[in-house]
Amino acid sequence: MSDASYRDAIFSTPLDRVARFSFDEQVVACFPDMIRRSVPGYGQILGMLGVIAERHLRHGARVYDLGCSLGAAGLALAGRLPPAAFDYTGVDLSPAMVSRARETLDSECPEHAISVVEGDIRTLDYRPAGMILLNFTLQFLPPADRDALMRRLHEALEPGGVLILSEKIRAADEQENAWLVERYHDFKRANGYSDLEISQKRTALENVLIPDSLEAHHARLAEAGFSRSLTWFQFLNFASLIAFKE
Numbered sequence: 001m002s003d004a005s006y007r008d009a010i011f012s013t014p015l016d017r018v019a020r021f022s023f024d025e026q027v028v029a030c031f032p033d034m035i036r037r038s039v040p041g042y043g044q045i046l047g048m049l050g051v052i053a054e055r056h057l058r059h060g061a062r063v064y065d066l067g068c069s070l071g072a073a074g075l076a077l078a079g080r081l082p083p084a085a086f087d088y089t090g091v092d093l094s095p096a097m098v099s100r101a102r103e104t105l106d107s108e109c110p111e112h113a114i115s116v117v118e119g120d121i122r123t124l125d126y127r128p129a130g131m132i133l134l135n136f137t138l139q140f141l142p143p144a145d146r147d148a149l150m151r152r153l154h155e156a157l158e159p160g161g162v163l164i165l166s167e168k169i170r171a172a173d174e175q176e177n178a179w180l181v182e183r184y185h186d187f188k189r190a191n192g193y194s195d196l197e198i199s200q201k202r203t204a205l206e207n208v209l210i211p212d213s214l215e216a217h218h219a220r221l222a223e224a225g226f227s228r229s230l231t232w233f234q235f236l237n238f239a240s241l242i243a244f245k246e
C-alpha cells in the first residue's frame with residue numbers, strides 16, 4: 001500500500017469555504033490514517049470480524065462488505081481465515097476507493113476469492129450471503145433510504161447469517177450526547193488533530209454523515225426482520241451491532 005502512509009492534513013489550513021465531505025482522491029490518499037485517527041475502536045472492530053466469522057460464517061459463504069473503502073475488512077478477514085473459508089465482495093460508490101481497494105487486495109491476499117464492485121449498495125442486485133458488513137457506511141445514506149436497504153439485506157442473508165453494523169451514533173439524551181461529542185473531540189486532539197481541523201471536518205460532514213441513535217438502529221433491524229440484535233462494541237459515540245437472521 002504505497003500511499004497508505006499519507007497523513008491526513010485535509011482540514012489543517014483555513015478554508016474560505018468548507019466543501020461537503022466526499023470520498024474523492026484527496027481523501028483516498030490519506031484514508032487509512034484518517035479513519036485510524038478519527039474512529040475510536042476502528043482497529044479493534046476490524047480485529048474481531050474474523051473472530052465473529054469463525055463462529056457464525058458457514059464455510060465458503062459469501063461476505064458482502066458494503067462501503068468497503070480500501071477493503072480493510074477484507075484484509076482483516078483474509079488475515080485470519082483460510083482462502084476456502086469465504087468469498088468476499090466489497091462494494092463502494094467511489095471509483096477512487098474501488099481502484100485502490102482492488103490493487104491492495106490483489107497484492108496482499110492473492111489466494112483468497114476477493115472481488116470489489118463499483119456500485120450503489122441501495123440498488124445492488126444481492127446474491128445470498130452468510131455475512132454482511134456495514135462498517136461506517138449506513139451513516140452516509142440519506143435517512144429515508146436506510147429502512148429499505150436494511151430490509152433488502154435481511155432478505156439477502158442466508159438463515160443463520162449475521163449482519164455487522166458499525167456506526168457513529170447519537171445518544172438520545174442531549175446531555176449524554178454532548179459529553180460523548182466533547183470527549184470525541186478530545187480523542188481527536190489526542191490523536192494530533194487541531195481545533196481548526198476538528199471544526200472544519202465537522203462542517204464538511206454536516207448533513208453528509210447523519211448519525212442515528214442505538215435505539216433507532218435496533219428498531220430498524222427488528223423492523224427489517226432480524227430476530228435479534230445486540231450492541232457488542234462501544235467506544236464514545238461509535239458503536240458496532242450484530243444482528244442475527246433465524
Ligand SMILES: C[S@@+](CC[C@H](N)C(=O)[O-])C[C@H]1O[C@@H](n2cnc3c(N)ncnc32)[C@H](O)[C@@H]1O
Nearest residue numbers: 023067068069072092093094120121135136137
Ligand atoms: C467511512 S467509509 C467506510 C469505511 C470502511 N468500511 C472501512 O472499514 O474501512 C464509507 C464508505 O461508504 C461509501 N459509500 C457511501 N455511500 C455509498 C453507497 N450508496 N453505495 C456504496 N458505497 C457508498 C463511501 O464511498 C466510503 O468509501
Ligand SMILES: O=C(O)C(=O)C[C@]1(C(=O)O)C=C[C@@H](O)C=C1
Nearest residue numbers: 034035038039136168201205209
Ligand atoms: O471525523 C469524524 O468526525 C468522523 O465521523 C469519522 C469518519 C466516520 O465516522 O466515517 C468520517 C469520515 C471519514 O470517512 C472517516 C471517519
